[in-house]
Amino acid sequence: MAIPVYRGKFGEAQAERLLWRAGFGPRPGQAKALAKKGRNKAVLSLTRPAAEKLVGPAPTDDRKVPIAPLDSTGHDHLWWLDRMVRGNRPLMERMTLVWHDWFATSNAMGVRSQKLMLEQNALLRRHALGSFSQLLLDVTKDPAMLIFLSGNKNTKTSPNENFARELMELFTLGADRGYDESDVREQARSLTGWRSRYTRGVGDYDFHYEPRLHDDGIKRIFGKQGNFDWQDSCRLCLEHPLHASFLVRKLWSYFIPTVPGGPTQEALEKLYRSSKYQIRPLVEAILQHPDLYLGPRMVKPPVVYTAGLLRAMGRGVDSAAWFRLSGAAGQRLFYPPNVAGWEDDRWLDTATFRGRWNLAAWALKPVALDEKTATAPANATTLLTRALAFWSKPPLRSGTRQALLAFAQRSLNDAKGSTTNERTYPVLIENALRQLIAVSPDLQTS
């Protein structure tokens, strides 16, 4: 059965949703330009992009000093945020973010090396739309992952089950799907042999495979017997009958909030198996699926939201505060909360909403209108039009428009009778409208 393809209108609204789901939102005019390509070419321009190009000034801290992603705390976050803002390959960055969530490794626990985290990031980007099989093998022996899930402490005489368990539970099969505690133990044995050296002040280094630490006895995994090693561990998971359904469902969930229908799910699984674990064909099918364009909205992840604000404003990364602010909104890159990654369906609550408010406020700070020097018209509709133009006219629901217009009108009424207020309030209102638009439920979702 063929995978359904969206055949409806592909206008600016559809292009804009695609740019949010498969990237970090449009730059001014970008949605319109993408819509002109038509659905198929628009999707292919994302999944098969031109050579990488970063457009605009390089990232700096607040004193205009170039960032130091290998050394300064939080500058790794700035480094990646900058690529999301300036890059011309949004889907590659978005997929790298998907894999960071999928194979979540945190610099907070154990790894403590921005260099190793950035090396892992390069690995995830290298395989962003490539082969899941190769990705899984490379992640398994990736130094940051070896530290994070104790792969470098897993030896023949003292097996450590940490990676083995998550390999099945979180990476390839899903919790309680087709394996048991005995498979965990036997996978741990198969995965033995990775090692590193440690020096105080330097940390872990010299990651290598040491055959004498590998348990070369017979293991029994998923009912199969053999003298399995770490590559067999990965292969057995991929060949497991429940792997394709897990991967398809999870990958889909990053782009579309509703679950795929039965025939779509089956067809995607078939595509995945027949392509020998290739990611690009799956993503191309998901990005063309009617559910993406016709289905409900999704809450934007905090870094996607942030990068989108900066892209819409034409502002680059010129402040180190994004790291702290993004943390308060619930997402610091390279610091997922645990090995299961972020809770992608629970981005918003009263605390993270305040984090988003502060992200928007920080984005707007350098361009805030000064009531001492600037002027603005004392007309609610005009003020709203101007504030919307600042954000390149994002579409708003009528309820949002009404609430914003009521705010502007009431505040203009407050000013009546005071010459100073009549002059300054319109400026304050325009600043407030920019802020309120940015935090509206309309802009929190796409």
Next chain:
Amino acid sequence: MPRACACNDFSRTELFRRAAAQAGQGLPVIEPGMPLPAGTGLTRRRFLARTTGLALAVYGGSRLSSAALDDGIAQAAAGGAADSRVLVSIFLDGGADSISILFPNGDPRYRSLRPKLALPEAAGFAFPEDGRLRWHPSAEALSKLHGEGKLSVFPAIGYTSPDKSHFTSRHYWEVGATDVNVRTGWLGRFIDQTGRPDNPIQGLALDNRLQPSLATARLPVASMDGPDRYSFTANKVSGQVEARMHETLSALGKAHASTGDPALRYAGEVVSQASRLREQAAAFQGGAIKSPVAYPTSQNDFPRRLAGLAALLAAGLPLRCVALTAPGMYDTHANQPDALSQGLKLTSDSLLAFQRDLEARGLADRVLVHVWSEFGRRGKENASDGTDHGAAGIGLLLGTRVAGQMVGEFPGLSNGLDSQGNLKATSDFRGVYSAIMEQWFETDAGAIIPNAGSFARPKILE
């Protein structure tokens, strides 16, 4: 207290009518000019001044906006909050090693299973209820509270067929059932049963995320980083315009209340709740909290959050269930001694300060603290100076009202280990949850905990 909204089909009109009535009931309790509770550092009058006017307005007339009625509902909750009981749930994230926190000094197998990690014979503090056990050297504060009869210890709490996945086992504890499909937290279900339709802080996570144990099906709950940090400012917006901007936040949320799109509706609900929470927390801005006792100084937010919580309770805010995560990394697969000591010390010292704070403010009889972790750790240490995921672990109940007696025995490291070398449970967490519902909240556990009838209830209160 009547169950304000145990049903879905409560019409809005009926809701407001009841809210007004409840606001009326609440008023005598919170008259302006009441004396300040000792040492709160907040003028109770100031807090009340922001809301009593609105409550009176709710009481008054028929031409009121729904915003005023919403405030009336919050006020009604505040009115009844002064003597209602509160549960504080504290999570030790990662699976805390009970065999170190309360180490079996006198167990013949302790030193052979833990040749490197075993603590010295005379280390730590005596545990009079079981001469085999001693408190970890970093748990002096717990030992002190235990000595005062304010701490009940569960030395091997868990459940049958233990799951060794962090996420699965934590989920079980959070939802109060060994069922992966349950989507509401056990405290969330309690709030759904007994809470109010417009009081998000009845279930409050002092955290930058919502704690899943508080997840409800219907009624609002909230999270906030700390009660002294919930303000919204914008650049070059001030005075009347700023006040209007804050009103608009609430309107922006409500504008999406009836949309058919779940994500928009959810975002709208969060915006509305954030707006209300901002109003309620406004009295706590700018270092207004002055604790009557000293809390540990730390970069970690935990002591600050507990200090803020005591101040919120002292101000009579309508909290019922509060959840937060303890400091420390308890998933100690490697280099366990340092990691465990640091987290355990800050957690214990902060809990002692919190207890003393509540006692000084005269609130201690209203608060029960429950400390839990998703599992314990394996009896035998691994080769990385650490321990792997185990089964039964440690649980604590803290407060002036607790029985102060050990629940379930320490099963020992010989017959007390299962076939995989993990501690067998001698008490079940679902029995404790049921006991909390029945003995602390005086509510029917059967409506909250699935199969509640099948779990033995420990006596948790004096």
